[in-house]
Amino acid sequence: MSERDDLDKLTEALNAAGRAERPSAAKKEAILEAVLAKARGPGGGSRGGRRPVLWLSAIALSLAVGTWWVKARAAPAPRLPSEVPAADVRQPAVAHPGLDVSNDAPAAPVQPATNEADGGALAAKAASGEPLVLPPAAPRRTVVEDDDALAREVRLLDQARASVEKEPARTLTLLEKHRREFPAGALVVEAELVRIEAYLKSGRRVDAERIAERLIATSPDGPVAARARRLLGEAP
Amino acid sequence: MLSPLILSLEAEATARGAKQTAAQQLRLRELFGAHADLVWRLIRRQGLTADQADDGLQQVFMVALRRLDSIKRGSERSFLCSTAILVARELTRHREDLPGELPDRPDEGDPEDSLEQKQQRALLQRVLDQLEEELRWVLVLQDIEGLSKRECAEVLEVPEGTVASRTRRARERFRELLAQEARER
Secondary structure, X not given: OOHHHHHHHXXXXXXXXXXXXXXXXXXXXXXXXXXXXXXXXXXXXXXXXXXXXXXXXXXXXXXXXXHHHHHOOOOOOOOOOXXXXXXXXXXXXXXXXXXXXXXXXXXXXXXXXXXXXXXXHHHHHHHHOOOOOXXXXXXXXXXXXXXXHHHHHHHHHHHHHHHOOOXXXXXXXXXXXXXXXXXXXXOHHXXXXXXXXXXXXXXXXXXXXXXXXXXXHHOOOOHHHHHHHHHHHHOO | OOOHHHHHHHHHHHHXXXXXXXXXXXXXXXXXXXXXXXXXXXXXXXXOOXXXXXXXXXXXXXXXXXXXXXXXXXXXXXXXXXXHHHHHHHHHHOHHHOHHHOOOOOOOOOOOOOHHHHHHHHHHHHHHHHOOHHHHHHHXXXXXXXXXXXXXXXXXXXXXXXXXXXXXXXXXXXXXXXXXXXXHO
8 A cells, every 4th residue: 555545544544533523422511501591581600600802802893793794795716714803894796605694783882982991890780790881872883884894904903913923113103093083992902002012123112011000000910911011011 | 892882782682582483493403413512523623622623613503593594594504613613713813812722622523533533533633733724624624524615615715726736735734744644653
């Protein structure tokens, strides 16, 4: 038997082993219940009480996925969704078979905080599990508008992130643009973390520390604070 | 990302969630029953731990729940695969925030799984980890998960011709890497 045949056999065995992997039934049941608990409304929680941020991430992702699927109505593009996920803004041309746009879910009302302090207070409330009392609802926007805005925001932040290693000055310019265009964007906190990196790469440690302190003060035990500390700790 | 926007969306979504109908919940259950394993495995094949795959699975179906009315019947699997890839990528980007950085938990598979099967899975992942992302997904979707070329094209949002050429390259590259692994063992 040739080496090629051996490799083919081994490949098939590996693929079969991969196919056989699955989570336990109990784990799946817990996850499904957590999702359905959300569907049932207030009182439902994240799986086993772990990381309520999962639900927030899911909302952000659903916006991103929505954008992607709306964009996917365009003629097929020669790139992976993972290469250009939410940020891709190709123009639609034909309907994607997977998305029934006519029946799309109504938009979430968006009420941006008026300033950073508002966002911090809301974040602190969310972190403490205290019920959120939101300001009066803003005019409704369509899902596509929200999705497009998020897609543009993601793209801008991806560009900023991509240049931070070699061109931190360019990153800071892009982050300023982000601050102007998305003062209450979905990725404001992420942008601030990238800003810390850019300041550190530019030798502006004091500025980096100032931003980090603000993020840490918002939620000292949260993952954002941990990342901010880690960035400061890793910098020379 | 506890931004103001996301926080307000969370509150709104929670309120709106109360209005989910029994029919929607039933459909979600059906989707979960049919595709949860596939979604979980796709996230695993991104090189994430079992705990991270659990989180990813939950996120994918939360997204599905929120967009349930938009998912055309017959395209559910494509939608879920696409979402799983996005979620896996997102989890990879933020993996430093997740406790899944802890060593992977023991294999969740069938208790009857042999040691050989577990070793094969580890080898499979090592090779996949070395593949470029665009090649990895065509291989995973078609050769491991059995999606058709057309469905793969729909999931990856590329023409079928692109899927075909990527598949050829992916299989060649996979074989090279596997041969290399075999020689080093």
